[in-house]
Amino acid sequence: MTPKKLHEVDRLSRVVFTVAERSHVDTIIDIGAGHGYLTHLVATQNPSRRVVAIDCEDARTCGSKDRGSRILSSVHHQVPAAMLNFGGYHHRLKLDPTWTSKVEYATARLDPATLSETCGGGKGSRYALVGLHSCGDLSGVTMLTTFLECGDVKAVVVVACCYQRITTGSGPNDAAAGIPLSQTVKDLTSHRNPPFTLTHRVLSSAQLTFASFADSTTIISSFKGHYHRSLFELALRRWSTMHPASFDRLGLNEPASFSSGPSFRVGGLPKACTRNFRAYCLAAAGKMGLLVGEDVEQDLGLGRSLDGLILELQEEFPVERMLPRIALMCVLRSVLGPCVEALVLLDRVKYLEEGLGCGPNGEAKGKVWLRNIFENDLSPRNAAIVAEKTDGGQI
Ligand SMILES: C[S@@+](CC[C@H](N)C(=O)[O-])C[C@H]1O[C@@H](n2cnc3c(N)ncnc32)[C@H](O)[C@@H]1O
Structure with a gap:
């Protein structure tokens, strides 16, 4: 694990723990878990909760499973944490020798209709969806709509990446588009002619950072x-x-x-x-x-x-x-990139707030936060969106 990834999973797992406690979650679902870097740390920090790692690529799920069993075997053989070496870097997990893994693995695409079937847990389960650098639509329409639509999902914590993979549409009201999702951003842009769209090229500039x-x-x-x-x-x-x-x-x-x-x-x-x-x-x-x-x-x-x-x-x-000329274009894109990223994140926050009924009037069914949780120098793609439903809140 690289120092960057270690920093990310360290910070994000602490946020996940706080949210899981506050929302009385019994199952944490790491969506797009990849090799399980976040999954395994979350599992060690939440021994009383089930942790499910979901990835749509089987090779990733297998890699994650393998990594999980190597960690488990090291823990049971009481290898000091400083000696654990996964992927070339000494691992700093503070592992409890009595820890037994509650991690379950599934190769699947996140789908609100089949989530409880994929994750099990039975009736009355309380899920939190979490994702580290979930690419494109996964961190947007897919995870956020699942949070809003599934009654069992009580919280979502997600750090996005790969904005250029967001599905672009023909205009603000194209239902297939991954942006804009919120009525607020749709309304801001709907009067424009030709219609306002964020193209693949514009979205890819959001990916650029000075780093x-x-x-x-x-x-x-x-x-x-x-x-x-x-x-x-x-x-x-x-x-x-x-x-x-x-x-x-x-x-x-x-x-x-x-x-x-x-x-x-x-x-x-x-x-x-x-x-x-x-x-x-x-x-x-x-x-x-x-x-x-x-x-x-x-x-x-x-x-x-x-x-x-x-x-x-x-x-x-x-x-x-x-x-x-290319240098000039790159400078302009990297200056404008943060504005595009801000628009994508604002749209997602507003989409959640609208779905939860947050606003000056009426009882909100939950809360939404946007926070920079990683050190910018180490990990510039660092904005986490967190949303929690008010206890018992049904949308
Ligand atoms: C950028 S990687 C991040 C992996 C991991 N979270 C990390 O930080 O190391 C994104 C992962 O999401 C998975 N993925 C993409 N779309 C998905 C979907 N709709 N459902 C489940 N997994 C998905 C990909 O296979 C990939 O492993």
Whole structure:
């Protein structure tokens, strides 16, 4: 576990404990538990409560289960806490040798309709949903709606990440969109024409922090990444006019699909593929299913035309001329990023407050908080949303 993760689980687990006590919760459900870093610490701190780790990826659930049993075996063999070494870092958990794990594991997608079936616990259970760096819609519409809709869920504690994975919509009233969720933000933006939407590109700027540019090596590699990514988008636009059938097959025939939308996601590439534009293009085109292999000669002429385009674009947009522009764009995005993040978080807080009936009139059925709980230098994605239903409160 890295020092960053250790700091995060240490702080967040304390918040989870306080909320679980206050809301008289008997089951803590770690949603998107990953390898269980938060789960296992929460389990050691809440020995009288069931802890359920849910992740939609089976490999993560298996890894988490394995980690849990290694911790348990170390505890039972009374290995001093300082000697525990999980993932390269000495673990600072204060483990009680009498601790027996109450952790249960499930590979599932969070769904309000099947939550009690997935988590068990029986009638009258009191759940808290918790999530550390729950990505995209998971920390938004999915977890928050589950909290509001399921009577058994009494509290939610969530730190978000990967805002660029939030489902974007055609306008403020698109029911499929993960933003805006609250009527307050919908009303603020509904008069705009064309309708206000947060695009994938805008949301990804919320992901940027000044820490993203902490040292010069990171800065240069980030600028080069943007340079490759933008040139590749241009290459795709030109390339698609040469081979429309191959692009139609992938649903990449609309110009808009190159700059946004789920079909255009290159995502992470192996480091070796990012050293120059040609390597990047071949790897990215391969990942998108446009090239079968690195052997461009064998790719029915498609690869050969890409090779020509690569040279053409590198001449037209040389790296020395483009990097200063990219630097300016990155600075602007990192300045605006916190505003976008604030809007996403405000929308979520308002959505919860509206669902709980918080406001000047009427009896609220719960409370909502937004707090920075991690040290910014260690973990800049640090805002936790906490909501608790008033005891016995039904929505
Ligand atoms: C960024 S990781 C965070 C993992 C862990 N909480 C941590 O901090 O180390 C997000 C995790 O959420 C899982 N996930 C994403 N959407 C999910 C969903 N709808 N239901 C359950 N798990 C989900 C992913 O498989 C992934 O393991």
